[in-house]
Amino acid sequence: MGNENINESIGRGISVFKNIEVLYPEYVPSYLPHRELQLRLLEQIFKPLLTDPGSVSIRAMLIGGVGVGKTVTARVFSRNMKKLALENNIDLKYVHVNCHRDRTLYEVVSEIIRQVGAPIPLRGLSPREMLLALLSHLERHKQYVIITLDEFDYFIRTAGNDAVYFLIRLYDEYPDAVKRLNYIFISRDITVLGMLDSTTESYMLKHLVKFEPYKLVELYDILIQRRDLAFYEGTVDNDVIKYIAEHEGVDRGGEGNARSAIEVLLHAGMAADNEGAQRVSIEHVRKAIAIIHPDVVRISDELNNLDLHELLLLKAIIRTLKEKNMPEVKIGDVEEEYRYICQQYGVEPRKHTQVYEYINNLKHMEIIQARVSGKGYRGRTTLIKISTPLDPLERRIDELIEKRRK
Template sequence: MHSIDEIIESEIKRPSVFIDESRLYPEYIPERLPHREEQIRQLTRLFKFILFKPGSTSIKALLAGPIGSGKTVTSIVFGTEFSRLAESKGIRLKYVHINCSKSKNPSGIFRELKNQLGLAVPDRGLSATELASSILKIIERDNIYVIMALDEFDYFLRSARSNERYLVVRFYDVFDVEVKRLSFIYIIRGTPVYISSLVDDLTGSYLMKNIVVFNPYKSRELYDILRDRAELAFYPGVVGDEVLEYIARLTGVDVGGDGNARKALAILHAAGKLADKEMGEGRASRVT
């Protein structure tokens, strides 16, 4: 019988097809975004006024598309890089990403905003409006601008009351201030037609003014994504083009799949795990 130390040591030394399998995880943020360059351009055209005339207006963008179409990763990559660019120009711009499946009401959203910004704002006993007002005073004092991305915003729209929607979507109609330091990216799963069914007359036109559409990926696009990630995740030579092409054909929207990049990457990851198991048993040396 092997000791615990021996079991752990043998697993550490076990051969693997992976260099770093975390590069295939859904939460991994890549440096490159194949086939989402146009969406990055659209976001830049919308938010560039923060660089030219900071605080002159509050910018809103709605990212719409099915699951696995790159909305979240595009928002994070854009927000991170755009904030870096702003900082290099002397503008204190922060990007904050909030998931509305966890922060489902205005109080939760603004509490998460102040936590991510590291603001010393006591929130006990404050209404959502009072909490937001306190945040605005501090970012005004500290000369900070913020892009707040609200991911899975459809969760919020389905459960929020009309006045709560009004506060989050028409923020600066509630807070009449000269310098508008808070801008918004709303990320919603679904088509513009579906989104229109979730909003009312008071918020619909504001929310859907600047829509950035994310279509499901085609097979050739998924192949490019898979190739990029495979180069980062696997040792050279263990994943052939035929594997990547097969997964791309299986999942591409143009060949009957749903165009979901997360699903395509999950399939590649599962194939790699199977190859790892077979390698340990001496039955394989590459992903098939």
């Protein structure tokens, strides 16, 4: 059976992959191994939404490091909740906002309204007016919403205490209203809550769901699941999966980062394809580990939050760094390359002010480093560099550009 599948993959153009997208960060599996406890806790916390909808505005906070399953758990939970709500004749919507991308209160509320699909004209309205209009829309249509604010620590730092207070305490002003907004907050650590006033902080900590780094056996199960979905049968042996799990498992000295482990499996498969190999070997895994800088995995996740022009600009930075063969390049050279790339893709380039804002955003997201030039340069300019390997980064950017343009 294994050889038949390998022959089939050869017939398709020599690839070990049957569905590579299963290994991408945005993929949400039908079943989530080793996050059953967290899912049960969320079900318990949000139970009133099914048994007595609108009686209370529910909030939960998910805490844990990078790659421990917070985001995917929120998505799987919401999918399960929507199914249960439908069975109970409750119209429940799910909204997922990444606060790295939508950084201000206005952007967050706008994105919530967009994902809900409420026909609210946003121009000229304050965030408060927008949110009240949304509440009226939900009331008219008898709808409820679970809103996940991902990278919430970033929102706290950017928008501040008043914005957080406004979002989560709005119903304090309308105690008799049906509570149609519910929240899941996702943060890497709990210390950022110290930036809030004590009342808001205690409000946030009422329902805390913690995520620990993955152990070897847990990563093994996760990788087996993804392998069976992503690769042709017989192309990735269990020994290869175990090797990756041992490298990444927190109990074996790794970070316990599932995202990183899946990224290694992806690049090992790509290495096999590049060589025309019929199977993924441990040597391919070694090559993948050598390619993947610790920051590549994190940045790969962050890229999903960029819009088309930010991706085009990032591609321009990479191209300029390669062409100049320099550790840093000037923003003027990058802009010239960016305009050329826009022309290639048939899109109108953004003006300098917007490009500069994109540069600052990419810097805040720690995808690039940017600084003002000092000695050795005529005048003052912004110098840009990228510390992570450029080739795998550019490949991922190209994939996302094509998706954005569809």
